[in-house]
Amino acid sequence: MTGATPDAPADIKRGQYTVEALAKGLRVMSLFTERQPEWRLRDIAQATGIPTPTAFRIVATLVEEGYLEQLDDGQYRPDVKVLTLGGAALRASDLATLATPRLRRLGEQTGETTNLAVLAGDRILYIVRLRNADLVTANIQVGSTLPAAFTSIGKLLLAFAPAKETAATLDRALALPSSGPNAIADAGSLRLELAEIRERGWALQDEELALGLRSVAAPVRDADGAVIAGINVAVQSSTWPSQRLRDELAPAVLAAADEISGLLGWSGAA
Incomplete structure:
Protein backbone atom coordinates (compact mmCIF):
# COMPACT_ATOMS: atom_id res chain seq x y z
CA MET A 1 0.00 0.00 0.00
CA THR A 2 1.33 3.41 -0.94
CA GLY A 3 2.49 5.42 2.06
CA ALA A 4 2.40 2.42 4.41
CA THR A 5 4.85 2.29 7.28
CA PRO A 6 6.41 -0.83 8.80
CA ASP A 7 4.66 -2.43 11.75
CA ALA A 8 7.80 -4.01 13.19
CA PRO A 9 11.55 -3.30 13.15
CA ALA A 10 12.08 -6.38 10.97
CA ASP A 11 10.27 -4.58 8.14
CA ILE A 12 12.81 -1.76 8.04
CA LYS A 13 15.50 -2.01 5.40
CA ARG A 14 18.71 -0.13 5.97
CA GLY A 15 18.40 3.39 4.57
CA GLN A 16 14.80 2.95 3.46
CA TYR A 17 13.35 5.44 5.94
CA THR A 18 16.48 7.41 6.87
CA MET A 29 26.29 13.78 18.89
CA SER A 30 28.05 10.40 18.83
CA LEU A 31 31.42 12.18 18.81
CA PHE A 32 30.97 13.39 22.39
CA THR A 33 32.39 10.75 24.72
CA GLU A 34 33.80 10.56 28.23
CA ARG A 35 37.29 10.53 26.71
CA GLN A 36 36.60 13.59 24.53
CA PRO A 37 33.60 15.54 25.85
CA GLU A 38 34.38 18.81 24.04
CA TRP A 39 34.80 19.45 20.30
CA ARG A 40 35.50 22.41 18.01
CA LEU A 41 33.41 22.93 14.88
CA ARG A 42 36.25 22.25 12.45
CA ASP A 43 37.07 18.99 14.25
CA ILE A 44 33.40 17.95 14.19
CA ALA A 45 33.30 18.52 10.43
CA GLN A 46 36.53 16.61 9.89
CA ALA A 47 35.58 13.66 12.11
CA THR A 48 32.12 13.21 10.59
CA GLY A 49 32.94 14.08 6.99
CA ILE A 50 30.14 16.64 7.01
CA PRO A 51 30.93 19.91 5.18
CA THR A 52 31.71 22.72 7.61
CA PRO A 53 28.71 24.93 6.65
CA THR A 54 26.37 21.98 7.16
CA ALA A 55 28.09 21.01 10.41
CA PHE A 56 27.67 24.60 11.62
CA ARG A 57 23.91 24.51 10.97
CA ILE A 58 23.59 21.15 12.72
CA VAL A 59 25.56 22.33 15.75
CA ALA A 60 23.63 25.62 15.89
CA THR A 61 20.36 23.68 15.88
CA LEU A 62 21.57 21.37 18.65
CA VAL A 63 22.59 24.40 20.73
CA GLU A 64 19.24 26.09 20.16
CA GLU A 65 17.36 22.93 21.16
CA GLY A 66 19.41 22.48 24.32
CA TYR A 67 21.42 19.41 23.34
CA LEU A 68 24.78 21.16 22.98
CA GLU A 69 26.34 24.07 24.83
CA GLN A 70 28.92 26.45 23.34
CA LEU A 71 31.75 27.24 25.74
CA ASP A 72 33.64 30.53 26.00
CA ASP A 73 36.61 29.06 24.11
CA GLY A 74 34.41 28.14 21.14
CA GLN A 75 34.20 24.43 21.86
CA TYR A 76 30.95 22.53 22.21
CA ARG A 77 29.85 19.97 24.80
CA PRO A 78 26.62 18.12 25.64
CA ASP A 79 24.09 20.25 27.49
CA VAL A 80 21.75 19.24 30.30
CA LYS A 81 18.99 18.01 27.97
CA VAL A 82 21.30 15.22 26.77
CA LEU A 83 22.08 14.26 30.36
CA THR A 84 18.41 14.22 31.29
CA LEU A 85 17.53 12.18 28.23
CA GLY A 86 20.25 9.72 29.13
CA GLY A 87 18.82 9.33 32.62
CA ALA A 88 16.07 7.04 31.36
CA ALA A 89 18.61 4.71 29.78
CA LEU A 90 20.81 4.86 32.85
CA ARG A 91 17.96 3.59 35.03
CA ALA A 92 18.27 0.22 33.35
CA SER A 93 22.04 0.20 33.05
CA ASP A 94 24.15 -2.54 34.57
CA LEU A 95 25.61 -0.12 37.12
CA ALA A 96 22.21 1.03 38.36
CA THR A 97 20.89 -2.52 38.42
CA LEU A 98 23.85 -3.81 40.42
CA ALA A 99 23.95 -0.86 42.81
CA THR A 100 20.28 -0.52 43.70
CA PRO A 101 19.94 -3.50 46.09
CA ARG A 102 23.05 -2.46 48.02
CA LEU A 103 21.91 1.17 48.15
CA ARG A 104 18.55 0.00 49.44
CA ARG A 105 20.25 -1.91 52.26
CA LEU A 106 22.39 1.13 53.04
CA ARG A 123 27.72 18.61 37.11
CA ILE A 124 26.72 15.24 38.49
CA LEU A 125 23.92 13.16 37.00
CA TYR A 126 21.77 11.04 39.32
CA ILE A 127 21.16 7.50 38.08
CA VAL A 128 19.75 5.98 41.29
CA ARG A 129 17.95 7.83 44.09
CA LEU A 130 16.22 6.04 46.97
CA ARG A 131 14.48 8.44 49.33
CA ASN A 132 14.11 7.43 52.95
CA ALA A 133 13.81 10.84 54.61
CA ASP A 134 12.54 14.37 54.00
CA LEU A 135 15.39 16.47 52.65
CA VAL A 136 15.96 20.00 51.43
CA THR A 137 16.67 18.58 47.96
CA ALA A 138 13.50 16.47 47.82
CA ASN A 139 12.84 17.45 44.20
CA ILE A 140 15.92 15.56 42.94
CA GLN A 141 15.14 12.44 40.91
CA VAL A 142 16.85 10.08 38.49
CA GLY A 143 18.09 12.20 35.59
CA SER A 144 18.51 15.34 37.72
CA THR A 145 21.82 17.18 37.72
CA LEU A 146 23.55 19.29 40.37
CA PRO A 147 26.76 21.36 40.40
CA ALA A 148 29.67 19.02 41.06
CA ALA A 149 31.64 21.51 43.17
CA PHE A 150 28.92 21.72 45.83
CA THR A 151 28.02 18.03 46.23
CA SER A 152 29.84 15.19 47.97
CA ILE A 153 29.65 12.89 44.94
CA GLY A 154 30.73 15.71 42.64
CA LYS A 155 33.77 16.62 44.71
CA LEU A 156 34.65 12.95 45.03
CA LEU A 157 34.53 12.39 41.27
CA LEU A 158 36.45 15.59 40.55
CA ALA A 159 39.10 14.43 43.02
CA PHE A 160 39.62 11.14 41.19
CA ALA A 161 39.24 12.51 37.65
CA PRO A 162 42.37 12.94 35.48
CA ALA A 163 44.14 16.19 36.39
CA LYS A 164 43.82 17.56 32.85
CA GLU A 165 40.05 17.12 32.88
CA THR A 166 39.70 18.56 36.38
CA ALA A 167 41.65 21.72 35.56
CA ALA A 168 39.34 22.46 32.65
CA THR A 169 36.14 22.15 34.71
CA LEU A 170 36.91 23.69 38.13
CA ASP A 171 36.26 27.32 37.21
CA ARG A 172 33.05 26.43 35.38
CA ALA A 173 31.94 24.24 38.27
CA LEU A 174 32.41 27.03 40.79
CA ALA A 175 30.51 29.47 38.57
CA LEU A 176 27.32 27.41 38.95
CA PRO A 177 24.84 28.63 41.60
CA SER A 178 24.65 27.23 45.11
CA SER A 179 22.39 28.22 47.99
CA GLY A 180 24.54 26.65 50.70
CA PRO A 181 26.25 28.89 53.28
CA ASN A 182 29.49 26.89 53.19
CA ALA A 183 29.90 26.69 49.40
CA ILE A 184 33.53 26.80 48.25
CA ALA A 185 34.20 30.11 46.51
CA ASP A 186 37.52 29.70 44.71
CA ALA A 187 39.40 27.09 42.70
CA GLY A 188 42.41 27.11 45.03
CA SER A 189 40.35 26.06 48.04
CA LEU A 190 38.56 23.43 45.99
CA ARG A 191 41.86 21.95 44.77
CA LEU A 192 43.06 21.63 48.37
CA GLU A 193 39.88 19.81 49.35
CA LEU A 194 40.10 17.51 46.33
CA ALA A 195 43.61 16.53 47.41
CA GLU A 196 42.29 15.71 50.90
CA ILE A 197 39.50 13.61 49.39
CA ARG A 198 41.98 11.60 47.33
CA GLU A 199 44.03 11.01 50.46
CA ARG A 200 41.23 9.77 52.74
CA GLY A 201 39.11 8.11 50.03
CA TRP A 202 35.71 9.70 50.72
CA ALA A 203 34.06 13.12 50.49
CA LEU A 204 31.93 15.27 52.78
CA GLN A 205 29.42 17.95 51.81
CA ASP A 206 28.65 20.22 54.76
CA GLU A 207 25.83 22.65 53.90
CA GLU A 208 27.59 23.63 50.68
CA LEU A 209 24.65 22.75 48.44
CA ALA A 210 21.86 23.90 50.75
CA LEU A 211 21.36 24.99 54.34
CA GLY A 212 20.69 22.02 56.61
CA LEU A 213 21.96 19.37 54.19
CA ARG A 214 25.03 17.17 54.65
CA SER A 215 26.20 14.07 52.81
CA VAL A 216 29.03 11.57 52.65
CA ALA A 217 30.19 10.00 49.37
CA ALA A 218 32.46 7.10 48.45
CA PRO A 219 33.83 5.92 45.08
CA VAL A 220 32.53 3.11 42.88
CA ARG A 221 35.35 1.49 40.90
CA ASP A 222 35.40 -0.72 37.83
CA ALA A 223 37.44 -3.89 37.40
CA ASP A 224 40.56 -1.83 36.64
CA GLY A 225 40.17 0.27 39.79
CA ALA A 226 39.10 3.42 37.94
CA VAL A 227 36.51 5.54 39.74
CA ILE A 228 33.44 5.57 37.48
CA ALA A 229 30.70 6.76 39.85
CA GLY A 230 29.98 7.70 43.42
CA ILE A 231 27.38 6.84 46.03
CA ASN A 232 26.32 8.94 48.97
CA VAL A 233 23.98 9.17 51.90
CA ALA A 234 22.27 12.54 52.31
CA VAL A 235 21.22 13.63 55.80
CA GLN A 236 19.86 16.55 57.80
CA SER A 237 22.60 18.47 59.61
CA SER A 238 20.37 18.79 62.67
CA THR A 239 20.51 15.04 63.35
CA TRP A 240 23.97 14.26 61.97
CA PRO A 241 26.76 16.36 63.51
CA SER A 242 30.12 16.26 61.74
CA GLN A 243 31.72 13.77 64.13
CA ARG A 244 28.84 11.33 63.78
CA LEU A 245 29.21 11.55 60.00
CA ARG A 246 32.85 10.57 60.25
CA ASP A 247 32.40 7.86 62.87
CA GLU A 248 29.19 6.17 61.67
CA LEU A 249 28.22 7.24 58.18
CA ALA A 250 31.54 7.29 56.34
CA PRO A 251 32.45 3.64 57.17
CA ALA A 252 28.98 2.46 56.11
CA VAL A 253 29.11 4.34 52.80
CA LEU A 254 32.65 3.11 52.08
CA ALA A 255 31.63 -0.49 52.74
CA ALA A 256 28.63 -0.20 50.41
CA ALA A 257 30.75 1.39 47.67
CA ASP A 258 33.35 -1.35 47.97
CA GLU A 259 30.66 -4.01 47.69
CA ILE A 260 29.24 -2.42 44.53
CA SER A 261 32.76 -2.12 43.12
CA GLY A 262 33.29 -5.81 43.83
CA LEU A 263 30.21 -6.63 41.79
CA LEU A 264 31.85 -4.73 38.91
CA GLY A 265 34.99 -6.85 39.20
CA TRP A 266 37.17 -4.69 41.45
CA SER A 267 39.37 -6.82 43.68
CA GLY A 268 40.17 -4.13 46.24
CA ALA A 269 43.83 -3.96 45.26
CA ALA A 270 45.41 -0.52 45.42
Whole structure:
Protein backbone atom coordinates (compact mmCIF):
# COMPACT_ATOMS: atom_id res chain seq x y z
CA MET A 1 0.00 0.00 0.00
CA THR A 2 1.33 3.41 -0.94
CA GLY A 3 2.49 5.42 2.06
CA ALA A 4 2.40 2.42 4.41
CA THR A 5 4.85 2.29 7.28
CA PRO A 6 6.41 -0.83 8.80
CA ASP A 7 4.66 -2.43 11.75
CA ALA A 8 7.80 -4.01 13.19
CA PRO A 9 11.55 -3.30 13.15
CA ALA A 10 12.08 -6.38 10.97
CA ASP A 11 10.27 -4.58 8.14
CA ILE A 12 12.81 -1.76 8.04
CA LYS A 13 15.50 -2.01 5.40
CA ARG A 14 18.71 -0.13 5.97
CA GLY A 15 18.40 3.39 4.57
CA GLN A 16 14.80 2.95 3.46
CA TYR A 17 13.35 5.44 5.94
CA THR A 18 16.48 7.41 6.87
CA VAL A 19 16.12 11.14 7.52
CA GLU A 20 19.50 12.35 6.35
CA ALA A 21 19.58 15.56 8.41
CA LEU A 22 18.72 13.64 11.58
CA ALA A 23 21.33 11.01 10.78
CA LYS A 24 23.97 13.71 10.44
CA GLY A 25 22.92 15.24 13.74
CA LEU A 26 23.21 11.88 15.47
CA ARG A 27 26.67 11.37 13.95
CA VAL A 28 27.68 14.70 15.46
CA MET A 29 26.29 13.78 18.89
CA SER A 30 28.05 10.40 18.83
CA LEU A 31 31.42 12.18 18.81
CA PHE A 32 30.97 13.39 22.39
CA THR A 33 32.39 10.75 24.72
CA GLU A 34 33.80 10.56 28.23
CA ARG A 35 37.29 10.53 26.71
CA GLN A 36 36.60 13.59 24.53
CA PRO A 37 33.60 15.54 25.85
CA GLU A 38 34.38 18.81 24.04
CA TRP A 39 34.80 19.45 20.30
CA ARG A 40 35.50 22.41 18.01
CA LEU A 41 33.41 22.93 14.88
CA ARG A 42 36.25 22.25 12.45
CA ASP A 43 37.07 18.99 14.25
CA ILE A 44 33.40 17.95 14.19
CA ALA A 45 33.30 18.52 10.43
CA GLN A 46 36.53 16.61 9.89
CA ALA A 47 35.58 13.66 12.11
CA THR A 48 32.12 13.21 10.59
CA GLY A 49 32.94 14.08 6.99
CA ILE A 50 30.14 16.64 7.01
CA PRO A 51 30.93 19.91 5.18
CA THR A 52 31.71 22.72 7.61
CA PRO A 53 28.71 24.93 6.65
CA THR A 54 26.37 21.98 7.16
CA ALA A 55 28.09 21.01 10.41
CA PHE A 56 27.67 24.60 11.62
CA ARG A 57 23.91 24.51 10.97
CA ILE A 58 23.59 21.15 12.72
CA VAL A 59 25.56 22.33 15.75
CA ALA A 60 23.63 25.62 15.89
CA THR A 61 20.36 23.68 15.88
CA LEU A 62 21.57 21.37 18.65
CA VAL A 63 22.59 24.40 20.73
CA GLU A 64 19.24 26.09 20.16
CA GLU A 65 17.36 22.93 21.16
CA GLY A 66 19.41 22.48 24.32
CA TYR A 67 21.42 19.41 23.34
CA LEU A 68 24.78 21.16 22.98
CA GLU A 69 26.34 24.07 24.83
CA GLN A 70 28.92 26.45 23.34
CA LEU A 71 31.75 27.24 25.74
CA ASP A 72 33.64 30.53 26.00
CA ASP A 73 36.61 29.06 24.11
CA GLY A 74 34.41 28.14 21.14
CA GLN A 75 34.20 24.43 21.86
CA TYR A 76 30.95 22.53 22.21
CA ARG A 77 29.85 19.97 24.80
CA PRO A 78 26.62 18.12 25.64
CA ASP A 79 24.09 20.25 27.49
CA VAL A 80 21.75 19.24 30.30
CA LYS A 81 18.99 18.01 27.97
CA VAL A 82 21.30 15.22 26.77
CA LEU A 83 22.08 14.26 30.36
CA THR A 84 18.41 14.22 31.29
CA LEU A 85 17.53 12.18 28.23
CA GLY A 86 20.25 9.72 29.13
CA GLY A 87 18.82 9.33 32.62
CA ALA A 88 16.07 7.04 31.36
CA ALA A 89 18.61 4.71 29.78
CA LEU A 90 20.81 4.86 32.85
CA ARG A 91 17.96 3.59 35.03
CA ALA A 92 18.27 0.22 33.35
CA SER A 93 22.04 0.20 33.05
CA ASP A 94 24.15 -2.54 34.57
CA LEU A 95 25.61 -0.12 37.12
CA ALA A 96 22.21 1.03 38.36
CA THR A 97 20.89 -2.52 38.42
CA LEU A 98 23.85 -3.81 40.42
CA ALA A 99 23.95 -0.86 42.81
CA THR A 100 20.28 -0.52 43.70
CA PRO A 101 19.94 -3.50 46.09
CA ARG A 102 23.05 -2.46 48.02
CA LEU A 103 21.91 1.17 48.15
CA ARG A 104 18.55 0.00 49.44
CA ARG A 105 20.25 -1.91 52.26
CA LEU A 106 22.39 1.13 53.04
CA GLY A 107 19.24 3.23 53.26
CA GLU A 108 17.64 0.71 55.60
CA GLN A 109 20.81 0.61 57.70
CA THR A 110 21.01 4.39 58.09
CA GLY A 111 17.38 5.39 57.70
CA GLU A 112 18.49 8.02 55.19
CA THR A 113 18.37 8.79 51.46
CA THR A 114 20.94 7.09 49.22
CA ASN A 115 22.13 8.09 45.75
CA LEU A 116 24.31 6.93 42.87
CA ALA A 117 25.63 9.51 40.39
CA VAL A 118 28.22 10.00 37.67
CA LEU A 119 30.22 13.04 36.61
CA ALA A 120 28.90 14.91 33.56
CA GLY A 121 31.22 17.83 32.88
CA ASP A 122 30.87 20.29 35.75
CA ARG A 123 27.72 18.61 37.11
CA ILE A 124 26.72 15.24 38.49
CA LEU A 125 23.92 13.16 37.00
CA TYR A 126 21.77 11.04 39.32
CA ILE A 127 21.16 7.50 38.08
CA VAL A 128 19.75 5.98 41.29
CA ARG A 129 17.95 7.83 44.09
CA LEU A 130 16.22 6.04 46.97
CA ARG A 131 14.48 8.44 49.33
CA ASN A 132 14.11 7.43 52.95
CA ALA A 133 13.81 10.84 54.61
CA ASP A 134 12.54 14.37 54.00
CA LEU A 135 15.39 16.47 52.65
CA VAL A 136 15.96 20.00 51.43
CA THR A 137 16.67 18.58 47.96
CA ALA A 138 13.50 16.47 47.82
CA ASN A 139 12.84 17.45 44.20
CA ILE A 140 15.92 15.56 42.94
CA GLN A 141 15.14 12.44 40.91
CA VAL A 142 16.85 10.08 38.49
CA GLY A 143 18.09 12.20 35.59
CA SER A 144 18.51 15.34 37.72
CA THR A 145 21.82 17.18 37.72
CA LEU A 146 23.55 19.29 40.37
CA PRO A 147 26.76 21.36 40.40
CA ALA A 148 29.67 19.02 41.06
CA ALA A 149 31.64 21.51 43.17
CA PHE A 150 28.92 21.72 45.83
CA THR A 151 28.02 18.03 46.23
CA SER A 152 29.84 15.19 47.97
CA ILE A 153 29.65 12.89 44.94
CA GLY A 154 30.73 15.71 42.64
CA LYS A 155 33.77 16.62 44.71
CA LEU A 156 34.65 12.95 45.03
CA LEU A 157 34.53 12.39 41.27
CA LEU A 158 36.45 15.59 40.55
CA ALA A 159 39.10 14.43 43.02
CA PHE A 160 39.62 11.14 41.19
CA ALA A 161 39.24 12.51 37.65
CA PRO A 162 42.37 12.94 35.48
CA ALA A 163 44.14 16.19 36.39
CA LYS A 164 43.82 17.56 32.85
CA GLU A 165 40.05 17.12 32.88
CA THR A 166 39.70 18.56 36.38
CA ALA A 167 41.65 21.72 35.56
CA ALA A 168 39.34 22.46 32.65
CA THR A 169 36.14 22.15 34.71
CA LEU A 170 36.91 23.69 38.13
CA ASP A 171 36.26 27.32 37.21
CA ARG A 172 33.05 26.43 35.38
CA ALA A 173 31.94 24.24 38.27
CA LEU A 174 32.41 27.03 40.79
CA ALA A 175 30.51 29.47 38.57
CA LEU A 176 27.32 27.41 38.95
CA PRO A 177 24.84 28.63 41.60
CA SER A 178 24.65 27.23 45.11
CA SER A 179 22.39 28.22 47.99
CA GLY A 180 24.54 26.65 50.70
CA PRO A 181 26.25 28.89 53.28
CA ASN A 182 29.49 26.89 53.19
CA ALA A 183 29.90 26.69 49.40
CA ILE A 184 33.53 26.80 48.25
CA ALA A 185 34.20 30.11 46.51
CA ASP A 186 37.52 29.70 44.71
CA ALA A 187 39.40 27.09 42.70
CA GLY A 188 42.41 27.11 45.03
CA SER A 189 40.35 26.06 48.04
CA LEU A 190 38.56 23.43 45.99
CA ARG A 191 41.86 21.95 44.77
CA LEU A 192 43.06 21.63 48.37
CA GLU A 193 39.88 19.81 49.35
CA LEU A 194 40.10 17.51 46.33
CA ALA A 195 43.61 16.53 47.41
CA GLU A 196 42.29 15.71 50.90
CA ILE A 197 39.50 13.61 49.39
CA ARG A 198 41.98 11.60 47.33
CA GLU A 199 44.03 11.01 50.46
CA ARG A 200 41.23 9.77 52.74
CA GLY A 201 39.11 8.11 50.03
CA TRP A 202 35.71 9.70 50.72
CA ALA A 203 34.06 13.12 50.49
CA LEU A 204 31.93 15.27 52.78
CA GLN A 205 29.42 17.95 51.81
CA ASP A 206 28.65 20.22 54.76
CA GLU A 207 25.83 22.65 53.90
CA GLU A 208 27.59 23.63 50.68
CA LEU A 209 24.65 22.75 48.44
CA ALA A 210 21.86 23.90 50.75
CA LEU A 211 21.36 24.99 54.34
CA GLY A 212 20.69 22.02 56.61
CA LEU A 213 21.96 19.37 54.19
CA ARG A 214 25.03 17.17 54.65
CA SER A 215 26.20 14.07 52.81
CA VAL A 216 29.03 11.57 52.65
CA ALA A 217 30.19 10.00 49.37
CA ALA A 218 32.46 7.10 48.45
CA PRO A 219 33.83 5.92 45.08
CA VAL A 220 32.53 3.11 42.88
CA ARG A 221 35.35 1.49 40.90
CA ASP A 222 35.40 -0.72 37.83
CA ALA A 223 37.44 -3.89 37.40
CA ASP A 224 40.56 -1.83 36.64
CA GLY A 225 40.17 0.27 39.79
CA ALA A 226 39.10 3.42 37.94
CA VAL A 227 36.51 5.54 39.74
CA ILE A 228 33.44 5.57 37.48
CA ALA A 229 30.70 6.76 39.85
CA GLY A 230 29.98 7.70 43.42
CA ILE A 231 27.38 6.84 46.03
CA ASN A 232 26.32 8.94 48.97
CA VAL A 233 23.98 9.17 51.90
CA ALA A 234 22.27 12.54 52.31
CA VAL A 235 21.22 13.63 55.80
CA GLN A 236 19.86 16.55 57.80
CA SER A 237 22.60 18.47 59.61
CA SER A 238 20.37 18.79 62.67
CA THR A 239 20.51 15.04 63.35
CA TRP A 240 23.97 14.26 61.97
CA PRO A 241 26.76 16.36 63.51
CA SER A 242 30.12 16.26 61.74
CA GLN A 243 31.72 13.77 64.13
CA ARG A 244 28.84 11.33 63.78
CA LEU A 245 29.21 11.55 60.00
CA ARG A 246 32.85 10.57 60.25
CA ASP A 247 32.40 7.86 62.87
CA GLU A 248 29.19 6.17 61.67
CA LEU A 249 28.22 7.24 58.18
CA ALA A 250 31.54 7.29 56.34
CA PRO A 251 32.45 3.64 57.17
CA ALA A 252 28.98 2.46 56.11
CA VAL A 253 29.11 4.34 52.80
CA LEU A 254 32.65 3.11 52.08
CA ALA A 255 31.63 -0.49 52.74
CA ALA A 256 28.63 -0.20 50.41
CA ALA A 257 30.75 1.39 47.67
CA ASP A 258 33.35 -1.35 47.97
CA GLU A 259 30.66 -4.01 47.69
CA ILE A 260 29.24 -2.42 44.53
CA SER A 261 32.76 -2.12 43.12
CA GLY A 262 33.29 -5.81 43.83
CA LEU A 263 30.21 -6.63 41.79
CA LEU A 264 31.85 -4.73 38.91
CA GLY A 265 34.99 -6.85 39.20
CA TRP A 266 37.17 -4.69 41.45
CA SER A 267 39.37 -6.82 43.68
CA GLY A 268 40.17 -4.13 46.24
CA ALA A 269 43.83 -3.96 45.26
CA ALA A 270 45.41 -0.52 45.42
